[in-house]
Amino acid sequence: MRPYLASLILGVAVGVVYGLVKVRSPAPPAIALLGLLGMLAGEQAVSLVRSHVFKSGLQPGVASGGHGEAAISDDVRRTEGNERRF
Template identity: 65%
Template sequence: MKVYLVSLAAGVLVGIIYALMQVRSPAPPAIALIGLLGMLIGEQVVPTVKRMVAGEPVTAAWFRSECVPKITGAPPKADGTTEPVTLAARGKESEQ
């Protein structure tokens, strides 16, 4: 819950800054969501480059187990793969 509150607070802060500068939000919601996806993908560039600089291999299995869950929100399974998060799966999670 804390992460959601921090995210909301950051959004409110940015909204206040935009209002003080008398500008509107720079992007319609669909474009903003694409930008957020880009941010999630971009966050995985740093660990990938660090791994490459350290001389460790960047394999598809490593990417699936380390990066994909952070981009998609899907928890990794025991075998290192991820299961896609669907609305049905989210409904089941909230019931538990």
């Protein structure tokens, strides 16, 4: 939390300096910043959903038998066995 607070305080300080010197900020307009905030919120939402899915015991690439990727590969090989030999 400290880095976020420090970033906010420093940003406000730079904004005050720009205002005193009467220099226009190189930052994009407020509408672009709002879009960036939405992008960050969406990224955090995906992370939150993934953490809940993984917490429930589901893991990507793990077969029902708990053998992981090897079990999936074996299943694929068995179904493709009629077409080609490995």
